[in-house]
Amino acid sequence: MYTMMQVCRELDLTYQTLKFYCNEGLVPNVKRDKNNRRVFGERDVKWIRDLSCLKxxxxxxxxxxxxxxxxxxxERSIP
Structure with a gap:
């Protein structure tokens, strides 16, 4: 699991950008730790990397x- 800062460093994003993506619902099903801080798995990091490419x-x-x-x-959404 990764913290927000770890993801930001890994993907060269600002903390504000990642927080914005999460708040806007661009990163689905973000988990939180016992202190209510966002945590990200490998799948989340790949998803965020894809969002960065789209941007x-x-x-x-x-x-x-x-x-x-x-x-x-x-699969009906492919077209």
Whole structure:
């Protein structure tokens, strides 16, 4: 499990950016530790890395919000 700061260092993100992504629902099902701090697994880190790529490709936040919803749906969302 990774803390927010560890993820930020790993992915070269600011703390504010990662917090914004989490607050906006761009990172689904974020877990929290016993002190109510966000913690991230390997899958979460990969997801956040993918979000960073989408942002670099020019996607808006709204488009980035639609992406997780489509990914979490079944194969009918592929088109």
């Amino acid at each position: 670099k490709c020019g996607m808006t936040i709204q488009e980035m919000k639609e992406y997780p919803a489509l990914c979490l749906e079944d």
